[in-house]
Amino acid sequence: MRPFKSVPKARRGDRVAVISPAFAAPAISPAIHEQALRRLSESTGLIPVEYPTTRQLGASAEARAADIEAAFADPGIRAVMATIGGDDQVTVIPHIDPSIIAANPKPFLGYSDNTNLHNLLWNLGVPSFYGGSTQIHLGAGPGVDDIHLRSLRAALLEGGSIELTQTSESEDFGIPWEDPRALTSFGNREATEAWEWAGPRKAVTARTWGGCIEVIDEIAMAGRMPPLADLEGVILLLESSEELPSALAVKRWLRSLGERGLLQAAAGVLVARPPVSELSAPVPSAGERAALRHEQRDAILGQMALYNPQAVVCVGVPFGHTRPQWIIPHGGSITLDGTSRTVIADYAG
Template identity: 30%
Template sequence: MKNLIKPNHLQSGDTVAFVSPSSGLAGEEFVSHRVELAKQRMENIFGLKVKVMKHALDGIDTLYNHPQYRAEDIHDALLDDEIKGVFSFIGGEESMRIVPYLDENIIREHPKIFMGYSDVTSIHLKFYKAGVMSYYGPAVLTDFAENVEMDDYTIKNIKKVLFTNNTIGNIPTSNYYRKFGLKWSESNKNVSREKINNQTYEVLSGKGKATGTLIGGCFEVLNNLRGTEVFPNEDAFKGKILFVENSESQLPIYFLKQALRSLGYMGILKNIEGIIVGKPQNDENIKEIKETWIQVLKEHHLEDKILFFNASFGHNEPKCILPYGVVATLDAEQLKFEINESGCS
């Protein structure tokens, strides 16, 4: 079992950095109001000061053409003694381009909270390879800049995971999810996104309990990273709880099926202790996705593997935070997902 370095927790008055490790969207004028709103909420809700890193607002074209700028911002944030946490503005589609520029020694020698989701999975796996815990959780432009108000579920999970060194404990699903699709134009800033009633976890296979350390991310990104230096080998998945969720640009169902079969062929599905899958955004293709997971597990004679569905993380608002490397338990009888240790030191 790989023991990751656990960063120190945040306190009111700390400074956190905003970075753009994937898309440079945060630097575009039409979302500038969301950048400012997120900064205000960091201070007003969490008591945090914000330092926007040098290149984080350079814009889409510049950051696409200069991936090393994005890596430099992460390095500078980690090396800055004033900064205690690093938050991603948003995901995108090519964060893997900055992975070769990231220095594992800097990551390892200056362990700090690094949080984001979606395409930022590439960066999380680089932190994992370096031996440092990171956090699959809210992004600046999506969650901290939610229209009208931040979701209480998200706020509570941030405080529970990042602001204490207490055991995280039970993580229920949110009792609602927000409908995706409202444009981010400033004219919509006072329009609250629709809340849709949500259900608790659904157990698609398995009985009893499964315990292991967390590893995973956005499924599409994980699929693209297979064979790269940051994708763990099959043995690294032994004793793990795999957490995965689909992006807003889902793989076609036939492609998802083949990708899951690949994980089976590689021995990963056999090696893991259990699986927890995030709710698909807007419940898109939910029936087909569930059927595909069940089918592929059956093909590999893994019908007894515990598989939870409908978790509130990733491409859903509100969302919880999943720290890489913490011990977690899936209880199929009680429909409970628990993290059995703290998320921070």
């Protein structure tokens, strides 16, 4: 596996870049964005800094790449955070000068479409953190969820190891941003289910790689996947988006990764609790939602059983497109313990 750089943590009073490398959600709801910046400052002591495209809808790929470069190049910026994901970050990556990022490594936080940027960082040997959306997880609702705040501080400031734990309840989406209640109320939360484990009863500790399954598909088609040799022994991170891909689509993506050799290379797989309802459609019943989650779980476990039954697999962890959300290492280290049924994340730089 390729060597990874050491990335120093920020300190209270340092500046952190808040950028929109995919979709400029702050342009849709400035009030939520501004509440997010206040909460970020109050909870971490860091000073958020915006860039030209942070609130600019329809910014070009070149302009967003320039903001990414500027944030990493500025020695006064100690970390970089995405406001949200999006749809077209795959078009931004070719406009980034990788030498700027490699020469100025610093923590990057984001998920969903930001899988593209995480993959670029991985290929440069720069660890990052998968998760965090200022617009969703900091700005919306009555406050910041405990597990999100704990992992946010660990990623940005404190480091250390944390056992990832289950949450008692979860939501797929919050209140629409145009509704004033979005500033003070969570969305509809429901009780969560126990995590599912598969594979041998052993512990594996390894660096992580992965992200949103749909975006990994784009990365592969664009020819930007890491060499398979670099992925040997990783813990693969997998989650699906709010577009709610079917279990059949997930099966096909996993099967393709198996045919590529990636599933066989992985020492373990960490799978997120998937969203199964969407803001713009009627919410399925509780039974239907549970069935949709089980179908995706079975699709993933089925492909792992075919391609790598010796991998330790944990399904249902609250990261990715869910809230509350753990921010987890990408390119950093996670331990999956199939004996004790625990997941330990290392937030060291």
